[in-house]
Amino acid sequence: MMTVTTIEKLSAHVGQVVTLQGWVYDRTSKGKLHFVLLRDGTGIVQCVVFRGTVGEDFFQQVAGAGQESSITLTGLVKSEPRAPGGFEIDVQAGRVLQAVTGYPITPKEHGIEYLMEHRHLWLRSKRPWAVMRIRHAVIMGIRNFFDERGFTCMDAPIFTPNACEGTSTLFEVPYFEQMAYLTQSGQLYAEAAAMALGKVYTFGPTFRAEKSKTRRHLTEFWMIEPEMAFATLDDVMSLAEDMLSYVVAHVLKTRRAELVVLERDIGKLEKIVAPFPRITYAEASQILLEHPEIKGTELAFKAGEDFGAPHETIISNLYDRPVMVHRYPAAIKAFYMKRDPSDPTKCLSVDVLGSEGVGEIIGGSQREEDLDLLLSRIRHEQLPEDAFGWYLDLRRFGSVPHGGFGLGLERTVAWICGIEHVREAIAFPRTIYRLTP
Ligand code: 4AD
Ligand code: MG
Numbered sequence: 001m002m003t004v005t006t007i008e009k010l011s012a013h014v015g016q017v018v019t020l021q022g023w024v025y026d027r028t029s030k031g032k033l034h035f036v037l038l039r040d041g042t043g044i045v046q047c048v049v050f051r052g053t054v055g056e057d058f059f060q061q062v063a064g065a066g067q068e069s070s071i072t073l074t075g076l077v078k079s080e081p082r083a084p085g086g087f088e089i090d091v092q093a094g095r096v097l098q099a100v101t102g103y104p105i106t107p108k109e110h111g112i113e114y115l116m117e118h119r120h121l122w123l124r125s126k127r128p129w130a131v132m133r134i135r136h137a138v139i140m141g142i143r144n145f146f147d148e149r150g151f152t153c154m155d156a157p158i159f160t161p162n163a164c165e166g167t168s169t170l171f172e173v174p175y176f177e178q179m180a181y182l183t184q185s186g187q188l189y190a191e192a193a194a195m196a197l198g199k200v201y202t203f204g205p206t207f208r209a210e211k212s213k214t215r216r217h218l219t220e221f222w223m224i225e226p227e228m229a230f231a232t233l234d235d236v237m238s239l240a241e242d243m244l245s246y247v248v249a250h251v252l253k254t255r256r257a258e259l260v261v262l263e264r265d266i267g268k269l270e271k272i273v274a275p276f277p278r279i280t281y282a283e284a285s286q287i288l289l290e291h292p293e294i295k296g297t298e299l300a301f302k303a304g305e306d307f308g309a310p311h312e313t314i315i316s317n318l319y320d321r322p323v324m325v326h327r328y329p330a331a332i333k334a335f336y337m338k339r340d341p342s343d344p345t346k347c348l349s350v351d352v353l354g355s356e357g358v359g360e361i362i363g364g365s366q367r368e369e370d371l372d373l374l375l376s377r378i379r380h381e382q383l384p385e386d387a388f389g390w391y392l393d394l395r396r397f398g399s400v401p402h403g404g405f406g407l408g409l410e411r412t413v414a415w416i417c418g419i420e421h422v423r424e425a426i427a428f429p430r431t432i433y434r435l436t437p
Helices: 007-013 056-063 112-117 126-148 187-197 233-254 256-261 266-270 281-289 309-316 371-380 386-396 409-417
Strands: 017-030 033-039 044-050 070-079 087-098 172-175 178-182 199-207 220-229 278-280 323-326 343-347 349-354 359-366 402-408
Touching (some): 007 017, 007 044, 017 044, 044 056, 044 070, 126 199, 126 233, 126 409, 187 199, 233 359, 233 409, 359 409, 402 409
Antiparallel strands (some): 017 033, 033 044, 172 178, 220 402, 349 359
């Protein structure tokens, strides 16, 4: 019986004959030898095909197998410290399933637009492969973290009747006789579930009709939203720093090879350990108002306004780990955020800015639990009161202090991977300019 295995498991098979199933990543040939770089989705390994061993027929088949030909190879696993991954296969036999030539993505440089047009194929290349494997580790880290802490995962609806995060970025969809919107956030439903289950989180796709073409914006992205009954802003911040530290540690433990493929500075990730610095919006504003790089320029910070990307970058570059900026002006934040009792012009909100200048990866707050105050906020923002009837019920029946946050998965993956643009942190990105493939 031949053992079929995968490249990531080769260390358990040194000295044995195994079969690998995959694709030709690259091939060089010299006389009676082919050196096939085989990839199988779990890694890449060099396979040596010697004519004298495999016979003329198979040797010629491999000679005709260009990049991305599908192939199975059977051979002896050898330890080879000089080979990529540390192993080499001495091939004894094999089968070419489909020999192809003219694969559109060659190891030479392609422009990003060309690569995005070919995303369905580009995913097979080393860099997207490494990013997708790290994305998976981030997801597993998040799920394990919440599970260990007694959170229940609940799923919020995607069709919703109303806005959560402002009305300007809603996608409308016809819904029988009425209009529905694709959800911008599962938070309002997570609040209802927190009153039922105590500690919950949602993990689902969210949608924003963002016209912005920045490196941080997708129109469809995945959000993780924990919500806790009986929690204050401090509890929300502690949860955020513990979760991020846990997730980064999980990636460092399970995805080192992938971080190396991405040439990620691992030392910088090793510093991501709680506690994270906490500064108020007012303190951050003071730093920005006096910052020589932007003072008097068109990028100058205006007191009381939201931070732009360059402002977040300046603040985040002050620290070697994520920084939590709390207590923003209530006027620039969402209607559901609780006012700061010691200064009602501020709200009990927090934005977590990733390290190395990447900007906001988490937004959260303590929620307004008082019925009358919440109702007046809804009226003030001219939101449709009817649609919020059920949400107001949460303040009518056993209201308690509570809070939570939303973590953007793609921004977090991009930050951990050290990649510039969120579009590479999801398999098939959706942006203002891209709906295909
Ligand atoms: O700060 P936001 O808008 O917060 C909320 O939606 C709250 N309801 C969350 C909560 O408290 N439960 O979004 C949260 C996070 C951002 O910090 C960012 O990481 C991500 O979602 N995000 C986006 N990611 C990619 N593309 C976009 N267009 C994004 N908009 C927000
Ligand atoms: Mg935000």
